[in-house]
Amino acid sequence: MSTSQIQGWLLLTNDDGIEAVGMKLLVEALNDRGHKVVVFAPSNNQSATGMRINLMTPLNWRFRNDLKSQWNVNDENLHLIELDGTPCDTMIVALDKGLQHILPEVIPRLVISGVNLGPNMSQDSYHSGTMGAAREAGLYGMPAIASSLTSFDDEGMQKAVDATVQLIERAIEILPMVPENLRRPSVDISKPHVSRWPIIEDKPAWSDNPIEALRTAFRNGELMLNINTPPTWNGEFQTTRLGMRWYRDAISFAENSDNENTATFTIGAASIDHTPVESSDCDAVMMDKSSISCLPTWPQTHPLAIDDRLLTWCLQSGEENYPIWLKI
Template structure:
Protein backbone atom coordinates (compact mmCIF):
# COMPACT_ATOMS: atom_id res chain seq x y z
CA UNK A 1 0.00 0.00 0.00
CA UNK A 2 1.54 3.37 -1.01
CA UNK A 3 2.14 6.13 1.53
CA UNK A 4 1.38 9.68 0.41
CA UNK A 5 2.07 12.81 2.47
CA UNK A 6 0.27 16.06 1.70
CA UNK A 7 1.46 18.54 4.34
CA UNK A 8 1.69 22.31 4.76
CA UNK A 9 5.12 23.61 3.75
CA UNK A 10 5.37 25.64 7.00
CA UNK A 11 4.12 25.26 10.56
CA UNK A 12 0.40 26.05 10.79
CA UNK A 13 -0.26 25.44 14.47
CA UNK A 14 -3.66 26.45 15.87
CA UNK A 15 -5.12 27.43 12.49
CA UNK A 16 -8.17 25.20 13.01
CA UNK A 17 -10.05 24.83 9.68
CA UNK A 18 -8.69 27.96 8.02
CA UNK A 19 -8.75 27.96 4.21
CA UNK A 20 -7.12 29.98 1.44
CA UNK A 21 -10.04 30.84 -0.84
CA UNK A 22 -9.52 32.10 -4.37
CA UNK A 23 -5.75 32.13 -3.98
CA UNK A 24 -3.35 30.03 -6.11
CA UNK A 25 -1.46 27.57 -3.88
CA UNK A 26 1.83 25.97 -4.91
CA UNK A 27 2.41 22.22 -4.45
CA UNK A 28 6.01 21.01 -4.14
CA UNK A 29 7.21 17.44 -4.73
CA UNK A 30 9.72 16.77 -1.92
CA UNK A 31 11.05 13.50 -3.33
CA UNK A 32 14.57 14.42 -2.16
CA UNK A 33 13.45 13.83 1.43
CA UNK A 34 12.85 10.13 0.78
CA UNK A 35 16.57 9.38 0.65
CA UNK A 36 17.47 12.09 3.15
CA UNK A 37 15.18 10.50 5.74
CA UNK A 38 16.10 6.93 4.80
CA UNK A 39 12.56 5.93 3.85
CA UNK A 40 11.76 2.65 2.12
CA UNK A 41 11.16 3.57 -1.52
CA UNK A 42 9.88 0.09 -2.38
CA UNK A 43 6.54 0.65 -0.61
CA UNK A 44 5.71 3.66 -2.79
CA UNK A 45 6.39 6.78 -0.74
CA UNK A 46 5.34 10.18 -2.11
CA UNK A 47 5.97 13.43 -0.22
CA UNK A 48 4.28 16.71 -1.16
CA UNK A 49 4.32 20.12 0.55
CA UNK A 50 1.52 22.63 -0.06
CA UNK A 51 1.87 26.36 0.59
CA UNK A 52 -1.38 26.37 2.52
CA UNK A 53 -3.14 25.27 5.69
CA UNK A 54 -3.81 21.72 6.93
CA UNK A 55 -7.39 21.91 5.62
CA UNK A 56 -6.10 23.23 2.30
CA UNK A 57 -3.99 20.09 1.98
CA UNK A 58 -7.02 17.86 2.53
CA UNK A 59 -9.23 19.69 0.06
CA UNK A 60 -6.50 19.82 -2.59
CA UNK A 61 -5.63 16.14 -2.11
CA UNK A 62 -9.14 14.70 -1.90
CA UNK A 63 -10.95 16.95 -4.38
CA UNK A 64 -8.75 16.14 -7.36
CA UNK A 65 -5.16 17.06 -6.45
CA UNK A 66 -4.07 13.54 -5.51
CA UNK A 67 -5.63 12.14 -8.67
CA UNK A 68 -3.83 14.85 -10.67
CA UNK A 69 -0.31 14.08 -9.37
CA UNK A 70 -0.75 10.34 -8.68
CA UNK A 71 -3.53 9.04 -10.95
CA UNK A 72 -3.17 5.42 -9.80
CA UNK A 73 -3.36 6.09 -6.05
CA UNK A 74 -6.66 5.85 -4.18
CA UNK A 75 -6.70 6.94 -0.51
CA UNK A 76 -8.05 4.59 2.17
CA UNK A 77 -7.28 6.40 5.42
CA UNK A 78 -6.07 9.87 6.43
CA UNK A 79 -3.60 10.33 9.29
CA UNK A 80 -3.16 13.93 10.40
CA UNK A 81 -0.04 14.29 12.55
CA UNK A 82 1.87 13.35 14.55
CA UNK A 83 1.48 16.85 16.00
CA UNK A 84 4.07 18.24 18.41
CA UNK A 85 1.96 19.28 21.40
CA UNK A 86 -1.38 18.13 22.86
CA UNK A 87 -4.78 18.34 21.24
CA UNK A 88 -7.02 17.71 24.23
CA UNK A 89 -10.37 19.07 25.37
CA UNK A 90 -11.21 22.39 23.66
CA UNK A 91 -7.97 22.23 21.67
CA UNK A 92 -10.21 20.40 19.21
CA UNK A 93 -11.63 23.78 18.12
CA UNK A 94 -8.25 25.40 17.49
CA UNK A 95 -6.14 22.50 16.22
CA UNK A 96 -5.00 22.44 12.60
CA UNK A 97 -4.14 18.76 13.06
CA UNK A 98 -7.69 17.94 14.07
CA UNK A 99 -9.05 20.36 11.49
CA UNK A 100 -7.39 18.40 8.70
CA UNK A 101 -8.76 15.09 10.01
CA UNK A 102 -12.21 16.63 10.28
CA UNK A 103 -11.94 17.99 6.73
CA UNK A 104 -11.11 14.50 5.49
CA UNK A 105 -14.24 13.26 7.23
CA UNK A 106 -16.31 15.96 5.56
CA UNK A 107 -15.04 14.52 2.27
CA UNK A 108 -16.21 11.06 3.35
CA UNK A 109 -12.86 9.50 4.25
CA UNK A 110 -11.94 7.76 7.55
CA UNK A 111 -9.44 9.87 9.49
CA UNK A 112 -7.22 9.88 12.58
CA UNK A 113 -5.71 12.95 14.25
CA UNK A 114 -2.61 12.15 16.31
CA UNK A 115 -0.68 14.31 18.78
CA UNK A 116 2.34 13.87 21.04
CA UNK A 117 1.46 15.82 24.17
CA UNK A 118 4.92 17.30 24.82
CA UNK A 119 6.50 20.22 22.97
CA UNK A 120 9.95 18.60 23.31
CA UNK A 121 10.69 16.93 19.95
CA UNK A 122 13.42 14.73 21.44
CA UNK A 123 10.80 12.27 22.73
CA UNK A 124 8.65 12.27 19.60
CA UNK A 125 9.44 8.62 18.80
CA UNK A 126 7.01 7.35 21.42
CA UNK A 127 4.21 9.34 19.79
CA UNK A 128 5.10 7.86 16.42
CA UNK A 129 5.13 4.32 17.81
CA UNK A 130 1.70 4.67 19.43
CA UNK A 131 0.33 6.17 16.22
CA UNK A 132 1.71 3.40 14.03
CA UNK A 133 0.17 0.80 16.36
CA UNK A 134 -3.24 2.48 16.09
CA UNK A 135 -3.01 2.81 12.31
CA UNK A 136 -2.12 -0.88 12.02
CA UNK A 137 -5.16 -1.69 14.16
CA UNK A 138 -7.50 0.52 12.12
CA UNK A 139 -6.35 -0.12 8.54
CA UNK A 140 -7.97 -3.58 8.27
CA UNK A 141 -11.28 -2.00 9.33
CA UNK A 142 -11.61 0.39 6.38
CA UNK A 143 -12.28 -0.44 2.72
CA UNK A 144 -9.24 -0.45 0.46
CA UNK A 145 -11.20 1.61 -2.06
CA UNK A 146 -13.30 4.24 -0.26
CA UNK A 147 -17.03 4.05 -0.84
CA UNK A 148 -17.85 7.59 0.18
CA UNK A 149 -14.98 9.77 -1.09
CA UNK A 150 -16.34 13.19 -2.08
CA UNK A 151 -19.73 11.92 -0.89
CA UNK A 152 -21.36 10.63 -4.08
CA UNK A 153 -24.21 9.38 -1.88
CA UNK A 154 -25.44 11.68 0.90
CA UNK A 155 -27.88 9.71 3.03
CA UNK A 156 -29.21 11.56 6.06
CA UNK A 157 -31.35 8.49 6.81
CA UNK A 158 -28.41 6.20 7.58
CA UNK A 159 -28.83 4.37 10.89
CA UNK A 160 -25.64 5.87 12.31
CA UNK A 161 -26.67 9.52 11.93
CA UNK A 162 -28.77 11.46 14.43
CA UNK A 163 -32.56 11.42 14.24
CA UNK A 164 -32.70 14.84 15.93
CA UNK A 165 -35.06 16.53 16.62
CA UNK A 166 -36.81 13.17 16.88
CA UNK A 167 -35.97 10.86 19.76
CA UNK A 168 -32.93 8.62 19.24
CA UNK A 169 -33.59 4.96 18.48
CA UNK A 170 -32.86 2.27 21.07
CA UNK A 171 -29.80 0.20 20.18
CA UNK A 172 -28.10 -2.91 21.45
CA UNK A 173 -24.32 -2.91 21.96
CA UNK A 174 -23.88 -4.92 18.77
CA UNK A 175 -26.06 -2.57 16.74
CA UNK A 176 -24.23 0.46 18.14
CA UNK A 177 -20.82 -1.01 17.32
CA UNK A 178 -21.89 -1.67 13.73
CA UNK A 179 -23.29 1.84 13.37
CA UNK A 180 -20.14 3.44 14.83
CA UNK A 181 -18.02 1.43 12.41
CA UNK A 182 -20.23 2.57 9.54
CA UNK A 183 -19.93 6.17 10.73
CA UNK A 184 -16.12 5.92 10.77
CA UNK A 185 -15.96 4.35 7.32
CA UNK A 186 -18.21 7.08 5.89
CA UNK A 187 -16.41 9.99 7.54
CA UNK A 188 -19.05 10.86 10.14
CA UNK A 189 -16.76 9.78 13.01
CA UNK A 190 -13.05 10.55 13.46
CA UNK A 191 -10.44 9.35 15.95
CA UNK A 192 -8.33 11.68 18.08
CA UNK A 193 -5.16 10.15 19.59
CA UNK A 194 -3.01 11.83 22.24
CA UNK A 195 0.21 10.19 23.42
CA UNK A 196 2.05 11.35 26.57
CA UNK A 197 5.88 11.43 26.74
CA UNK A 198 5.79 8.86 29.58
CA UNK A 199 3.50 6.50 27.69
CA UNK A 200 2.80 3.30 29.63
CA UNK A 201 2.28 1.36 26.38
CA UNK A 202 -1.46 1.10 26.99
CA UNK A 203 -4.49 2.83 25.49
CA UNK A 204 -7.75 4.10 26.95
CA UNK A 205 -10.96 4.95 25.14
CA UNK A 206 -11.91 8.48 26.14
CA UNK A 207 -14.02 11.54 25.48
CA UNK A 208 -12.88 15.17 25.49
CA UNK A 209 -11.79 16.25 28.95
CA UNK A 210 -11.84 19.63 30.65
CA UNK A 211 -8.98 22.11 30.88
CA UNK A 212 -8.74 25.87 31.25
CA UNK A 213 -6.00 28.11 29.90
CA UNK A 214 -5.24 30.73 32.55
CA UNK A 215 -3.69 34.16 32.01
CA UNK A 216 -3.67 33.52 28.27
CA UNK A 217 -2.80 37.09 27.23
CA UNK A 218 0.42 39.01 27.85
CA UNK A 219 0.72 42.63 26.83
CA UNK A 220 3.40 45.25 26.42
CA UNK A 221 3.38 48.92 25.60
CA UNK A 222 4.29 49.88 22.07
CA UNK A 223 6.77 52.54 21.04
CA UNK A 224 4.95 52.96 17.74
CA UNK A 225 2.58 55.88 17.81
CA UNK A 226 -0.10 54.14 15.80
CA UNK A 227 -0.10 51.02 18.01
CA UNK A 228 -1.97 51.18 21.33
CA UNK A 229 -0.54 47.98 22.87
CA UNK A 230 1.04 44.67 21.89
CA UNK A 231 -0.66 41.45 22.95
CA UNK A 232 0.73 37.90 22.91
CA UNK A 233 -1.55 34.88 23.32
CA UNK A 234 -0.11 31.92 25.24
CA UNK A 235 -1.34 30.53 28.56
CA UNK A 236 0.82 30.97 31.65
CA UNK A 237 -0.57 27.73 33.07
CA UNK A 238 -3.35 25.20 32.51
CA UNK A 239 -5.96 23.99 34.99
CA UNK A 240 -7.26 20.47 34.43
CA UNK A 241 -10.56 19.44 35.98
CA UNK A 242 -11.20 15.73 36.35
CA UNK A 243 -13.87 14.28 34.08
CA UNK A 244 -14.94 10.65 33.92
CA UNK A 245 -13.11 9.11 30.92
CA UNK A 246 -11.68 12.50 29.94
CA UNK A 247 -8.70 12.55 27.56
CA UNK A 248 -6.76 15.00 29.77
CA UNK A 249 -6.99 12.65 32.76
CA UNK A 250 -6.10 9.58 30.71
CA UNK A 251 -2.97 11.21 29.30
CA UNK A 252 -1.98 12.48 32.76
CA UNK A 253 -2.12 8.86 33.98
CA UNK A 254 0.28 7.74 31.24
CA UNK A 255 -2.21 6.29 28.75
CA UNK A 256 -2.56 7.07 25.08
CA UNK A 257 -6.11 8.39 24.76
CA UNK A 258 -8.38 7.46 21.85
CA UNK A 259 -11.47 9.65 21.49
CA UNK A 260 -14.21 8.93 18.95
CA UNK A 261 -15.50 12.33 17.87
CA UNK A 262 -18.32 13.32 15.50
CA UNK A 263 -17.10 15.03 12.35
CA UNK A 264 -20.17 17.22 11.92
CA UNK A 265 -21.45 19.84 14.42
CA UNK A 266 -24.54 19.38 16.55
CA UNK A 267 -27.87 19.68 14.69
CA UNK A 268 -26.24 18.92 11.32
CA UNK A 269 -28.19 16.10 9.61
CA UNK A 270 -25.07 13.89 9.45
CA UNK A 271 -23.97 14.28 13.07
CA UNK A 272 -24.21 11.45 15.62
CA UNK A 273 -26.59 11.43 18.56
CA UNK A 274 -25.45 11.38 22.17
CA UNK A 275 -26.86 7.91 22.78
CA UNK A 276 -24.71 6.42 20.03
CA UNK A 277 -21.62 8.30 21.19
CA UNK A 278 -22.11 6.87 24.68
CA UNK A 279 -21.47 3.42 23.19
CA UNK A 280 -18.24 4.79 21.67
CA UNK A 281 -16.86 5.13 25.22
CA UNK A 282 -16.87 1.37 25.78
CA UNK A 283 -13.46 -0.24 25.48
CA UNK A 284 -12.06 -3.76 25.15
CA UNK A 285 -9.26 -5.37 27.14
CA UNK A 286 -6.63 -3.58 25.01
CA UNK A 287 -8.15 -0.15 25.72
CA UNK A 288 -9.40 0.28 22.15
CA UNK A 289 -13.04 1.17 21.47
CA UNK A 290 -15.22 -1.94 21.31
CA UNK A 291 -16.68 -0.71 18.03
CA UNK A 292 -13.36 -1.63 16.39
CA UNK A 293 -14.82 -5.15 16.45
CA UNK A 294 -18.10 -4.02 14.89
Protein backbone atom coordinates in the same frame (compact mmCIF):
# COMPACT_ATOMS: atom_id res chain seq x y z
CA MET B 1 0.09 -7.07 8.72
CA SER B 2 -0.77 -9.30 5.77
CA THR B 3 0.00 -8.18 2.21
CA SER B 4 -3.70 -7.72 1.42
CA GLN B 5 -4.10 -5.40 4.39
CA ILE B 6 -1.40 -2.98 3.26
CA GLN B 7 -2.36 -2.64 -0.39
CA GLY B 8 -4.32 0.58 0.19
CA TRP B 9 -2.62 3.97 0.44
CA LEU B 10 -2.34 6.01 3.62
CA LEU B 11 -2.68 9.78 3.14
CA LEU B 12 -0.67 11.82 5.66
CA THR B 13 -0.79 15.50 6.52
CA ASN B 14 -0.09 17.66 9.59
CA ASP B 15 0.02 21.27 10.74
CA ASP B 16 3.71 21.41 11.73
CA GLY B 17 4.87 21.26 8.11
CA ILE B 18 6.25 18.48 5.94
CA GLU B 19 9.73 18.67 7.46
CA ALA B 20 8.49 18.28 11.05
CA VAL B 21 10.02 15.50 13.12
CA GLY B 22 6.61 13.94 13.77
CA MET B 23 6.02 13.55 10.04
CA LYS B 24 9.51 12.21 9.41
CA LEU B 25 9.29 9.54 12.11
CA LEU B 26 5.76 8.49 11.17
CA VAL B 27 6.66 8.13 7.49
CA GLU B 28 9.75 6.13 8.40
CA ALA B 29 7.77 3.80 10.67
CA LEU B 30 4.97 3.18 8.17
CA ASN B 31 7.39 2.78 5.28
CA ASP B 32 9.43 0.28 7.28
CA ARG B 33 6.28 -1.79 7.89
CA GLY B 34 5.47 -1.92 4.19
CA HIS B 35 2.62 0.57 4.04
CA LYS B 36 2.02 2.64 0.93
CA VAL B 37 2.28 6.28 1.98
CA VAL B 38 1.51 9.55 0.25
CA VAL B 39 2.23 12.76 2.17
CA PHE B 40 0.30 15.90 1.23
CA ALA B 41 1.32 18.39 3.90
CA PRO B 42 1.83 22.13 4.39
CA SER B 43 5.18 23.47 3.25
CA ASN B 44 5.64 25.32 6.55
CA ASN B 45 4.32 25.45 10.09
CA GLN B 46 0.55 26.01 10.21
CA SER B 47 -0.10 25.26 13.89
CA ALA B 48 -3.35 26.44 15.48
CA THR B 49 -4.95 27.32 12.14
CA GLY B 50 -8.05 25.27 12.90
CA MET B 51 -10.09 24.85 9.73
CA ARG B 52 -8.83 27.99 8.00
CA ILE B 53 -8.68 27.76 4.21
CA ASN B 54 -7.35 29.99 1.45
CA LEU B 55 -10.19 31.00 -0.85
CA MET B 56 -9.54 32.05 -4.44
CA THR B 57 -5.79 31.88 -3.88
CA PRO B 58 -3.46 29.86 -6.14
CA LEU B 59 -1.66 27.27 -4.01
CA ASN B 60 1.68 25.99 -5.25
CA TRP B 61 2.64 22.36 -4.72
CA ARG B 62 5.94 20.51 -5.08
CA PHE B 63 7.27 16.99 -4.82
CA ARG B 64 9.80 16.76 -1.96
CA ASN B 65 11.88 13.86 -3.22
CA ASP B 66 14.90 15.47 -1.57
CA LEU B 67 13.55 14.37 1.81
CA LYS B 68 13.73 10.71 0.81
CA SER B 69 17.52 10.86 0.89
CA GLN B 70 17.45 12.57 4.29
CA TRP B 71 14.94 10.19 5.87
CA ASN B 72 15.44 6.49 6.53
CA VAL B 73 12.96 5.26 3.92
CA ASN B 74 12.59 2.94 0.97
CA ASP B 75 11.65 4.92 -2.14
CA GLU B 76 9.09 2.32 -3.24
CA ASN B 77 5.42 3.20 -2.67
CA LEU B 78 6.23 6.58 -1.12
CA HIS B 79 5.28 10.03 -2.40
CA LEU B 80 6.10 13.28 -0.59
CA ILE B 81 4.21 16.42 -1.63
CA GLU B 82 4.07 19.85 -0.02
CA LEU B 83 1.46 22.54 -0.53
CA ASP B 84 1.73 26.25 0.21
CA GLY B 85 -1.45 26.21 2.26
CA THR B 86 -3.12 25.28 5.51
CA PRO B 87 -3.78 21.74 6.78
CA CYS B 88 -7.38 22.00 5.57
CA ASP B 89 -6.15 23.24 2.21
CA THR B 90 -4.05 20.09 1.86
CA MET B 91 -7.07 17.86 2.40
CA ILE B 92 -9.36 19.83 0.12
CA VAL B 93 -6.78 19.82 -2.67
CA ALA B 94 -5.80 16.17 -2.18
CA LEU B 95 -9.31 14.74 -1.82
CA ASP B 96 -11.16 16.96 -4.28
CA LYS B 97 -9.28 15.36 -7.20
CA GLY B 98 -5.96 17.18 -6.75
CA LEU B 99 -4.24 13.96 -5.73
CA GLN B 100 -5.99 12.18 -8.58
CA HIS B 101 -4.55 14.77 -10.98
CA ILE B 102 -0.99 14.45 -9.62
CA LEU B 103 -0.93 10.70 -8.89
CA PRO B 104 -3.85 8.99 -10.66
CA GLU B 105 -2.89 5.56 -9.32
CA VAL B 106 -3.19 6.63 -5.67
CA ILE B 107 -6.54 6.21 -3.91
CA PRO B 108 -6.19 6.84 -0.17
CA ARG B 109 -7.72 4.37 2.25
CA LEU B 110 -7.25 6.34 5.46
CA VAL B 111 -6.15 9.87 6.38
CA ILE B 112 -3.72 10.45 9.25
CA SER B 113 -3.01 13.98 10.47
CA GLY B 114 0.11 14.27 12.62
CA VAL B 115 2.00 13.34 14.61
CA ASN B 116 1.60 16.82 16.07
CA LEU B 117 4.10 18.41 18.43
CA GLY B 118 1.91 19.43 21.36
CA PRO B 119 -1.38 18.16 22.81
CA ASN B 120 -4.73 18.30 21.06
CA MET B 121 -7.10 17.58 23.91
CA SER B 122 -10.18 19.30 25.31
CA GLN B 123 -10.80 22.64 23.55
CA ASP B 124 -7.52 22.27 21.64
CA SER B 125 -9.57 20.19 19.22
CA TYR B 126 -11.20 23.40 17.96
CA HIS B 127 -8.02 25.44 17.47
CA SER B 128 -5.80 22.70 16.10
CA GLY B 129 -4.77 22.56 12.46
CA THR B 130 -4.02 18.87 12.98
CA MET B 131 -7.60 18.28 14.07
CA GLY B 132 -8.92 20.59 11.38
CA ALA B 133 -7.28 18.52 8.64
CA ALA B 134 -8.70 15.26 10.00
CA ARG B 135 -12.15 16.81 10.29
CA GLU B 136 -11.92 18.20 6.75
CA ALA B 137 -11.09 14.71 5.50
CA GLY B 138 -14.21 13.48 7.27
CA LEU B 139 -16.30 16.13 5.54
CA TYR B 140 -15.06 14.58 2.30
CA GLY B 141 -16.28 11.17 3.46
CA MET B 142 -12.87 9.79 4.46
CA PRO B 143 -12.04 7.91 7.67
CA ALA B 144 -9.44 9.92 9.54
CA ILE B 145 -7.14 9.86 12.57
CA ALA B 146 -5.56 12.89 14.27
CA SER B 147 -2.45 12.16 16.34
CA SER B 148 -0.47 14.27 18.80
CA LEU B 149 2.41 14.07 21.25
CA THR B 150 1.30 15.81 24.44
CA SER B 151 4.57 17.69 24.81
CA PHE B 152 6.24 20.54 22.95
CA ASP B 153 9.58 18.76 23.37
CA ASP B 154 10.08 16.26 20.54
CA GLU B 155 12.21 13.96 22.69
CA GLY B 156 9.24 11.62 23.25
CA MET B 157 8.00 11.71 19.65
CA GLN B 158 8.97 8.11 18.87
CA LYS B 159 6.56 6.84 21.52
CA ALA B 160 3.73 8.86 19.98
CA VAL B 161 4.63 7.46 16.57
CA ASP B 162 4.63 3.89 17.91
CA ALA B 163 1.18 4.37 19.45
CA THR B 164 -0.11 5.95 16.25
CA VAL B 165 1.13 3.10 14.06
CA GLN B 166 -0.60 0.60 16.33
CA LEU B 167 -3.87 2.52 16.05
CA ILE B 168 -3.55 2.86 12.27
CA GLU B 169 -3.03 -0.86 11.85
CA ARG B 170 -5.98 -1.61 14.11
CA ALA B 171 -8.20 0.84 12.19
CA ILE B 172 -7.42 -0.44 8.70
CA GLU B 173 -8.52 -3.91 9.77
CA ILE B 174 -12.11 -2.68 9.56
CA LEU B 175 -11.71 -0.47 6.48
CA PRO B 176 -12.27 -1.44 2.85
CA MET B 177 -9.29 -1.19 0.50
CA VAL B 178 -11.04 1.61 -1.41
CA PRO B 179 -12.99 4.24 0.58
CA GLU B 180 -16.75 3.81 0.43
CA ASN B 181 -17.68 7.47 0.60
CA LEU B 182 -14.86 9.59 -0.89
CA ARG B 183 -16.30 12.95 -2.01
CA ARG B 184 -19.70 11.71 -0.82
CA PRO B 185 -21.15 10.47 -4.13
CA SER B 186 -24.45 9.97 -2.34
CA VAL B 187 -25.81 11.20 0.96
CA ASP B 188 -27.99 8.90 3.04
CA ILE B 189 -29.36 10.50 6.20
CA SER B 190 -31.33 7.35 6.95
CA LYS B 191 -28.25 5.35 7.99
CA PRO B 192 -28.62 3.96 11.51
CA HIS B 193 -25.84 6.04 13.07
CA VAL B 194 -27.24 9.37 11.89
CA SER B 195 -29.27 11.44 14.34
CA ARG B 196 -32.98 11.85 13.65
CA TRP B 197 -32.99 15.19 15.49
CA PRO B 198 -35.27 16.93 16.32
CA ILE B 199 -37.17 13.64 16.50
CA ILE B 200 -36.10 11.41 19.41
CA GLU B 201 -36.96 7.81 18.64
CA ASP B 202 -37.91 5.40 21.41
CA LYS B 203 -35.87 2.68 19.68
CA PRO B 204 -33.02 4.15 17.63
CA ALA B 205 -32.22 2.51 14.31
CA TRP B 206 -28.73 1.60 15.56
CA SER B 207 -29.88 -0.08 18.78
CA ASP B 208 -29.70 -3.63 17.40
CA ASN B 209 -26.04 -3.26 16.42
CA PRO B 210 -24.30 -0.16 17.85
CA ILE B 211 -20.84 -1.56 17.06
CA GLU B 212 -21.52 -1.82 13.35
CA ALA B 213 -23.21 1.58 13.38
CA LEU B 214 -20.03 3.19 14.75
CA ARG B 215 -17.89 1.34 12.23
CA THR B 216 -20.12 2.62 9.44
CA ALA B 217 -19.84 6.15 10.83
CA PHE B 218 -16.02 5.88 10.80
CA ARG B 219 -15.89 4.40 7.30
CA ASN B 220 -18.11 7.19 5.99
CA GLY B 221 -16.28 10.07 7.64
CA GLU B 222 -18.90 10.88 10.27
CA LEU B 223 -16.65 9.75 13.14
CA MET B 224 -12.93 10.46 13.56
CA LEU B 225 -10.28 9.23 15.98
CA ASN B 226 -8.09 11.51 18.06
CA ILE B 227 -5.05 9.98 19.75
CA ASN B 228 -2.90 11.85 22.28
CA THR B 229 0.23 10.16 23.58
CA PRO B 230 2.41 11.45 26.44
CA PRO B 231 6.21 11.28 26.16
CA THR B 232 6.09 9.02 29.24
CA TRP B 233 3.71 6.55 27.55
CA ASN B 234 3.56 3.27 29.45
CA GLY B 235 2.36 1.26 26.46
CA GLU B 236 -1.31 1.27 27.48
CA PHE B 237 -4.29 2.82 25.70
CA GLN B 238 -7.50 4.24 27.13
CA THR B 239 -10.76 4.95 25.33
CA THR B 240 -11.70 8.49 26.30
CA ARG B 241 -13.88 11.54 25.87
CA LEU B 242 -12.71 15.15 25.68
CA GLY B 243 -11.63 16.48 29.05
CA MET B 244 -11.45 19.92 30.61
CA ARG B 245 -8.35 22.09 30.70
CA TRP B 246 -8.32 25.84 31.06
CA TYR B 247 -5.73 28.28 29.73
CA ARG B 248 -5.18 30.96 32.36
CA ASP B 249 -3.60 34.37 31.71
CA ALA B 250 -3.69 33.59 28.02
CA ILE B 251 -2.29 36.91 26.85
CA SER B 252 0.69 39.07 27.61
CA PHE B 253 0.54 42.82 27.07
CA ALA B 254 3.21 45.31 26.13
CA GLU B 255 2.70 49.01 25.53
CA ASN B 256 4.20 50.62 22.48
CA SER B 257 6.67 53.23 23.69
CA ASP B 258 6.35 55.17 20.44
CA ASN B 259 2.58 55.52 20.60
CA GLU B 260 0.57 55.43 23.81
CA ASN B 261 -2.57 54.55 21.84
CA THR B 262 -1.19 51.23 20.57
CA ALA B 263 -0.02 48.09 22.29
CA THR B 264 1.05 44.53 21.59
CA PHE B 265 -0.86 41.47 22.75
CA THR B 266 0.65 37.99 22.59
CA ILE B 267 -1.48 34.86 22.97
CA GLY B 268 0.14 32.03 24.90
CA ALA B 269 -1.13 30.67 28.19
CA ALA B 270 1.03 31.21 31.25
CA SER B 271 -0.60 28.26 33.01
CA ILE B 272 -3.05 25.44 32.36
CA ASP B 273 -5.62 24.29 34.91
CA HIS B 274 -7.03 20.79 34.73
CA THR B 275 -10.49 19.77 35.93
CA PRO B 276 -10.71 15.99 36.47
CA VAL B 277 -13.30 14.23 34.30
CA GLU B 278 -13.87 10.49 34.34
CA SER B 279 -12.53 8.77 31.22
CA SER B 280 -11.21 12.02 29.73
CA ASP B 281 -8.25 12.45 27.41
CA CYS B 282 -6.53 14.85 29.83
CA ASP B 283 -6.83 12.41 32.72
CA ALA B 284 -5.63 9.45 30.64
CA VAL B 285 -2.38 11.12 29.57
CA MET B 286 -1.74 12.19 33.16
CA MET B 287 -1.69 8.46 33.94
CA ASP B 288 0.89 7.94 31.16
CA LYS B 289 -1.66 6.29 28.88
CA SER B 290 -2.30 7.03 25.23
CA SER B 291 -5.78 8.52 24.91
CA ILE B 292 -8.05 7.50 22.02
CA SER B 293 -11.15 9.66 21.64
CA CYS B 294 -13.95 9.14 19.13
CA LEU B 295 -15.19 12.52 17.91
CA PRO B 296 -18.09 13.34 15.59
CA THR B 297 -17.11 15.13 12.40
CA TRP B 298 -20.31 17.13 12.01
CA PRO B 299 -21.70 19.55 14.60
CA GLN B 300 -24.87 18.69 16.46
CA THR B 301 -28.09 19.60 14.58
CA HIS B 302 -26.38 18.91 11.23
CA PRO B 303 -28.37 16.25 9.31
CA LEU B 304 -25.31 13.93 9.32
CA ALA B 305 -24.54 14.33 13.02
CA ILE B 306 -24.21 11.11 15.01
CA ASP B 307 -26.98 10.22 17.43
CA ASP B 308 -26.02 11.37 20.94
CA ARG B 309 -27.04 8.08 22.50
CA LEU B 310 -24.88 6.16 20.05
CA LEU B 311 -21.89 8.30 21.03
CA THR B 312 -22.08 6.87 24.55
CA TRP B 313 -20.89 3.58 23.03
CA CYS B 314 -17.67 5.37 22.04
CA LEU B 315 -16.57 5.12 25.67
CA GLN B 316 -16.87 1.34 25.65
CA SER B 317 -13.46 -0.30 25.34
CA GLY B 318 -12.52 -3.73 24.05
CA GLU B 319 -9.27 -5.55 23.39
CA GLU B 320 -6.21 -3.70 24.70
CA ASN B 321 -8.53 -0.82 25.68
CA TYR B 322 -9.16 0.29 22.10
CA PRO B 323 -12.69 1.55 21.39
CA ILE B 324 -14.88 -1.55 21.31
CA TRP B 325 -15.98 -0.98 17.72
CA LEU B 326 -12.34 -1.37 16.62
CA LYS B 327 -12.33 -4.94 17.89
CA ILE B 328 -11.21 -7.25 15.10
